[in-house]
Amino acid sequence: MTAEIDKCTLPVIAIDGPSGSGKGTLSSLLAQRLGWNLLDSGALYRIVALMAARAGLIFNQDSTMEEALAIAKLTASLSIRFLGQKVFVNSLEVTDEIRREDVSIGASIVATFSPVRKEILGLQRAMQDSPGLIADGRDMGTVVFPNAELKVFLDASAKARADRRYKQLKNKGLDVKLPDLLASIKERDERDRGRSESPLIPADDAVVIDSTGLTVEQVLEQVCLEGKSRGLF
Ligand code: DC
Numbered sequence: 128m129t130a131e132i133d134k135c136t137l138p139v140i141a142i143d144g145p146s147g148s149g150k151g152t153l154s155s156l157l158a159q160r161l162g163w164n165l166l167d168s169g170a171l172y173r174i175v176a177l178m179a180a181r182a183g184l185i186f187n188q189d190s191t192m193e194e195a196l197a198i199a200k201l202t203a204s205l206s207i208r209f210l211g212q213k214v215f216v217n218s219l220e221v222t223d224e225i226r227r228e229d230v231s232i233g234a235s236i237v238a239t240f241s242p243v244r245k246e247i248l249g250l251q252r253a254m255q256d257s258p259g260l261i262a263d264g265r266d267m268g269t270v271v272f273p274n275a276e277l278k279v280f281l282d283a284s285a286k287a288r289a290d291r292r293y294k295q296l297k298n299k300g301l302d303v304k305l306p307d308l309l310a311s312i313k314e315r316d317e318r319d320r321g322r323s324e325s326p327l328i329p330a331d332d333a334v335v336i337d338s339t340g341l342t343v344e345q346v347l348e349q350v351c352l353e354g355k356s357r358g359l360f
Pocket of ligand 1: 172173234236315
């Protein structure tokens with residue numbers, strides 16, 4: 128007889144913060160270093176926005192509850208798989224598409240719909256697996272994993288975040304403009320922080336780190352020290 132693993136006892140490190148704060152890079156480095164599973168919850172909202180647009184579903188900031196419910200229904204029907212760095216939906220790879228700027232904006236809109244958040248909640252909790260989970264998002268420490276052993280809220284100024292994104296996209300050979308990126312980051316921040324459902328705020332017991340003047344390695348060391356001091360690894 129194999130013993131059932133009680134998922135609730137598996138450790139979780141919640142990493143929350145705004146777009147471009149470096150939490151994605153931090154989370155994947157931490158997952159690699161510890162050999163833990165990684166949940167990129169933003170990818171789930173991105174997938175929903177991409178698939179809703181593909182299905183011709185209409186959504187915007189002023190969407191009705193009916194429109195939000197239609198997107199939640201679509202969310203429930205999706206079969207999502209993460210294989211290493213790759214993301215698949217209904218067996219189709221969408222790894223690059225979900226990173227497009229229009230999808231980023233769509234994701235921040237569908238993320239304001241409470242029926243969609245409810246659907247995604249179950250998907251996120253199902254990712255909790257042995258030996259532990261690094262959960263990257265906006266509401267990991269406040270809503271999805273309120274009992275996480277370590278909660279980090281990673282912040283950085285909007286300007287520093289836009290600069291980082293600009294460099295990333297330029298390195299990929301994309302033609303982007305810094306003022307446009309800064310405006311887009313500020314617009315998404317406003318939506319993420321101002322929404323009534325799971326707004327982007329640090330959990331009361333989160334360790335808040337401002338990464339503006341820090342390298343990713345410095346942030347990683349700080350988080351590892353916090354984890355060690357809690358006896359997590
Ligand atoms: O982290 P990201 O940029 O990939 O996230 C895309 C959008 O999804 C972002 O605008 C906010 C939303 N999101 C959210 O509301 N809750 C999460 N846990 C993760 C992302």
